[in-house]
Structures are given as C-alpha cells and as structure tokens.
Amino acid sequence: MLSVETPESERLDRWLSAHLPDLSRNRLQKLIDGEYVTLNGQLCTDKKRLVQAGDIICLTLPEAQPLELTPESIPLDILYEDDHLIIVNKPAGLVVHPAPGNRSGTLVNALLAHCGEGLLGIGGVQRPGIVHRLDKDTTGAIVVAKTDLAHQDLQAQMKAKTARREYLGVVYGAPREQGGTVDAPLGRDPSDRKRQAIVTVEKGGRNAVTHWQVQERIGNFTVMAFRLETGRTHQIRVHCAHLGHPIVGDPVYGAGRSVGVNLPGQALHAARLTLRHPATGETVCAIAPLPPPFETLLSVLRNRQN
Incomplete structure (x- = not known):
C-alpha cells in the first residue's frame, strides 16, 4: 500500500513508475489494466487517472506463472562439484535462467540436463538452484545450489558478505x-x-x-x-x-x-569465487581461467x- 505525498496531480501509471523502480512502466500499465490496482479502496483500471496528495494506492502483484523448464545438453565448464553445489565457469552469451524472451538455452536448462530433475524446486520454481547471477555477456564463476539447505546457506553468505566475489x-x-x-x-x-x-x-x-x-x-x-x-x-x-x-x-x-x-x-x-561449504564448513575457492x-x-x- 502506497500513500501519495506529492502536492501536484500526476497520472497513476507515472506515479507508480516513479515510486516502484523495480517494475517497468509497461508492466505497471498491464497490472492496472488487469485490475490489480485500487485507488482509495476502489478498483482503478484507468492508467491516466490523476492521483494527488492523500490518495491511497494499493498494488497487488499476481503470482508468477512458472515456466516449463526443459533439460538441454549444453556443455558446461565445471570448476567444482559435489552433492551440495556446483560452480561453473559461465561463457559469454549464456543467460543464467529462463525468462520471457529466453525460455531455453540457458544455464538452468544445461544444469537440469547435468544434475537431473532433483534440481527442480531448489530455491523456487522459476530459478532452481540459482544463488546469484552474472550478466549474459559477463563470464566466469557462478555457484548453483543442489539442495534447499545449500541454497539457503549460500544465499545467507551472499547477504552477510562472507562469500567473496572477485x-x-x-x-x-x-x-x-x-x-x-x-x-x-x-x-x-x-x-x-x-x-x-x-x-x-x-x-x-x-x-x-x-x-x-x-x-x-x-x-x-x-x-x-x-x-x-x-x-x-x-x-x-x-x-x-x-x-x-x-x-x-x-x-x-x-x-x-x-x-x-x-x-x-x-x-x-x-575470476574467483570463495565461499564456505554449506555442509562441511570448509573453504571452497574456485578460480575461473580467463576466456580466450x-x-x-x-x-x-x-x-x-x-
């Protein structure tokens, strides 16, 4: 729930876009059209509706629809692997996980083929096993969890800054x-x-x-x-x-x-990823060679x- 504090009137979609930077304006307009926004307790489907100081806006995000994930035999440069996690040297051009516009040919598709369907659901259905990401054209070491326990532990290390990414x-x-x-x-x-x-x-x-x-x-x-x-x-x-x-x-x-x-x-x-092994507590340091x-x-x- 958001409260409008700006004194001047502004279009609903523009106001939401300015205050919810993680959502694109196009996405917000679709949410308004889809009846996911209320204004002062009343359903509002008019993206051009003017809002003003004192208005109360409520936005409800619909549950994400899971993508169908298909294993694909894509070669992987594996730097480290055991029953709990895998660290891969990601090449340029490889997207980390499927999303609208990139439903196949991703690292997740490759990992499903390599690790098996046991990876499904680890840390969520949309991005199974993914702890952190690299941009499509950034290369190097990326860790993926194979168990829920490893996923929770590795994400906690990232948040606590004890995992070192260089x-x-x-x-x-x-x-x-x-x-x-x-x-x-x-x-x-x-x-x-x-x-x-x-x-x-x-x-x-x-x-x-x-x-x-x-x-x-x-x-x-x-x-x-x-x-x-x-x-x-x-x-x-x-x-x-x-x-x-x-x-x-x-x-x-x-x-x-x-x-x-x-x-x-x-x-x-x-180039280098250093973390504490979620099961043994030992330090794991993976060094990714520079790409050609x-x-x-x-x-x-x-x-x-x-």
Whole structure:
C-alpha cells in the first residue's frame, strides 16, 4: 500500500513508475489494466487517472506463472562439484535462467540436463538452484545450489558478505589512484528502463558498493580487479562508467568506443569465487581461467605498447 505525498496531480501509471523502480512502466500499465490496482479502496483500471496528495494506492502483484523448464545438453565448464553445489565457469552469451524472451538455452536448462530433475524446486520454481547471477555477456564463476539447505546457506553468505566475489575487467582510461571504493546506489535509469543508473535511495535506488584495484596499466587502458559487497544488476559496469572508465566492449555503458578486437561482450570476468561449504564448513575457492577473447584483448593491448 502506497500513500501519495506529492502536492501536484500526476497520472497513476507515472506515479507508480516513479515510486516502484523495480517494475517497468509497461508492466505497471498491464497490472492496472488487469485490475490489480485500487485507488482509495476502489478498483482503478484507468492508467491516466490523476492521483494527488492523500490518495491511497494499493498494488497487488499476481503470482508468477512458472515456466516449463526443459533439460538441454549444453556443455558446461565445471570448476567444482559435489552433492551440495556446483560452480561453473559461465561463457559469454549464456543467460543464467529462463525468462520471457529466453525460455531455453540457458544455464538452468544445461544444469537440469547435468544434475537431473532433483534440481527442480531448489530455491523456487522459476530459478532452481540459482544463488546469484552474472550478466549474459559477463563470464566466469557462478555457484548453483543442489539442495534447499545449500541454497539457503549460500544465499545467507551472499547477504552477510562472507562469500567473496572477485572480478577482473579492462576499462578505458587510466585512473589516477591505485584503488578505491564506489559507494553509489543503483536503480533503473529514469530515461531508459533497460539500463541501470546512479539513483538516490530517496528515489528508489538500492545500496551498492564496489571496491576496485588497479592490476595493470596498458597505455590508455587499465586492468582492474573488483570486489563486490553487493550484487546489484550491472553494478560493476555502472560504477565503472560513473568513475569515467567504462568497461571495454560494454554495449550499454561504454557504447561508441572500439579497441579493434572482436569481443562477445564486455571485458568483465568473475575470476574467483570463495565461499564456505554449506555442509562441511570448509573453504571452497574456485578460480575461473580467463576466456580466450579476454586473453586476446590483453595481448593486443600489450603489443601496441611494444
């Protein structure tokens, strides 16, 4: 339930979009049309209805309809596996889980073929076993739980920041400092709902913290290591762009720049994942080798300096 506090009148769909940044305006309009919104206790299906200070809006989200998940024989580069969890070196181009528009060919489809249907329902029907995600074109280590106990424990480690996620990326430019921290909340870009942006908490942004360290300077490019405290969508990519040093090859936050190397996506790689085993308590450290395109990029940039 939401209370309108702005003094000026505003369209219902626009007001909801401004106050619920995790839902697209198109999604909100469909919810209004579908009779999931009430205004001052009365059903409201008019997205253009003006709301004003003192109005009470109630939005009810319908239960998600489960997607039909089909096992698919997609090769996996397995870094670690036992009866409780599996850590995979995800390639570029592989979406983590099915969603509208990507109902097949995902990591989940591959895992169902590899692990069997016992994975179904672990942590929910929509994203079985998924503990955290990587962007479609970000490569590297990702952990998936095989049991409910492992899923709960691993998610708790992510939330408590005891699981350590370390990335390598190549950025444009040369930062003056050797390292630093970006502490800037993230949310949907108000001008483009498909992008993320620096958005204040007051306007719906969520806390996001990225630690970075220079690993190698190569002319007007820099290899940087990143450690995440939070795992927001596109976090490293947005924070790097915020620093003025976008990730090389990033089609969204570094568009218009080229290095003359054919990259399948942004030069960002989840290089190391360290966690506590949910059953034994032992430390598990998975190191994902750099993918060939990343290695090629480094080779080309270094040769230009010679």
